Structure formats: structure tokens, C-alpha cells
Amino acid sequence: EPEVTQTPSHQVTQMGQEVILRCVPISNHLYFYWYRQILGQKVEFLVSFYNNEISEKSEIFDDQFSVERPDGSNFTLKIRSTKLEDSAMYFCASNLQGAISEAFFGQGTRLTVV
Amino acid sequence: KNEVEQSPQNLTAQEGEFITINCSYSVGISALHWLQQHPGGGIVSLFMLSSGKKKHGRLIATINIQEKHSSLHITASHPRDSAVYICAADSGGGADGLTFGKGTHLIIQP
Numbered sequence: 188e189p190e191v192t193q194t195p196s197h198q199v200t201q202m203g204q205e206v207i208l209r210c211v212p213i214s215n216h217l218y219f220y221w222y223r224q225i226l227g228q229k230v231e232f233l234v235s236f237y238n239n240e241i242s243e244k245s246e247i248f249d250d251q252f253s254v255e256r257p258d259g260s261n262f263t264l265k266i267r268s269t270k271l272e273d274s275a276m277y278f279c280a281s282n283l284q285g286a287i288s289e290a291f292f293g294q295g296t297r298l299t300v301v
Numbered sequence: 302k303n304e305v306e307q308s309p310q311n312l313t314a315q316e317g318e319f320i321t322i323n324c325s326y327s328v329g330i331s332a333l334h335w336l337q338q339h340p341g342g343g344i345v346s347l348f349m350l351s352s353g354k355k356k357h358g359r360l361i362a363t364i365n366i367q368e369k370h371s372s373l374h375i376t377a378s379h380p381r382d383s384a385v386y387i388c389a390a391d392s393g394g395g396a397d398g399l400t401f402g403k404g405t406h407l408i409i410q411p
Contacts, residue, residue: 243397287332290336292336297342
């Protein structure tokens, strides 16, 4: 069964450093998302990406965040100058048609900022 | 902005019991997703529904669009059903992403 894969599964970084979280969505999917889950809290929407550009972003997705689809398979989330409060589980998701389309999630990347 | 509320927050039951988890949302939606999150953190999609009822094995999901309410039922519960169950609303055309509830932490005791 096709799946969304994320790497790394766990990343530890020092405050102020840049990190790149990587995702390989399901190959024929058209919509891509990043979500964040701070420990003990609910999952929150960060950004959606369609047709090689950002479709929507939440207020969380400020200038320190960026997304890119550098080739036909990878979808990355970059966090510049990480802060302690960026520590969270980051989930990538994809689906075929956007609305009314089953969401497929990766296993997540646990980011720890120290 | 859609507000998604789930109840109960925590539920402990005995193996074999019938389980119901409720979800309500404040704004009309295009679809409602039920997701399962295991202790390792990964999220798995269980159902996506926009009307009526869906069944998969021992899991049943229903939605009442007029009342803005959905339920997830587990029949003949088993300890392996222990997980966090999350409902998430799709309010728009897909670009807005999902709005998640806080989840229901379910423990099924043998």
C-alpha cells in the first residue's frame, strides 16, 4: 500500500539552528500539507501546497518557516533559526483531490530544540 | 474558523464493550475525518465521511450534517483498539487543511 514517508524520525537541534524536515508524499497525490503537534496538544495545520505553490497557511506559519518541492517527489519544511517552542511532532500529509479526499499521514518527525 | 470538540477526553472500558466517541463542529464542512494515533505518534486515517454512515470491520462512523455532529463506534472492543482517536474537519476546498479535535484517549482493558 502506498504511504507517505518522513525523514528523519527524530531530530535534535540547538536553538538558532536551521532544520529541514523531509517528506515523500504518495506519488499521484496533488495536495500536500504540514501539520504540527506540540506534546500533549492537538494537531495544528501549518501549510498546504498545491500546484507548486502555497495554497493556505496558518498564523503559526510565519517567516521562519518555508516549504519547497525541489523535485517531483520530495516535499520539505524548513525552519530557520529554531526556537525552543518549535519542539513538536511534525506531520506531513497528502491527498489526491483536496477536499473530500482521504488524508494520508506520514509517521512524523519529532523535533527537539535544545 | 471551525471549532471541533470531542468527548469524552479519556475513556477506559473493558474488553468486549461497545465504545462511542463523539465529535461536534461549529461550521459547515465538506468532510469529517476520523483518525487513529498510536503511542508512537503516527496517524492513520480510519474514515472520511460527508454524509450518512460508514463501516469498516468493527468500526462504524456516522455523521449528522444538520446537527454538526459525528460519532465513532467500536463494537466488541479489544485491547489493541487502545489509542487516541481524533476527529478532524475539512471546512473548505482542501487548501485549508484539517481542523483537529483534541482527541479521545481510549484504553481497553483485558
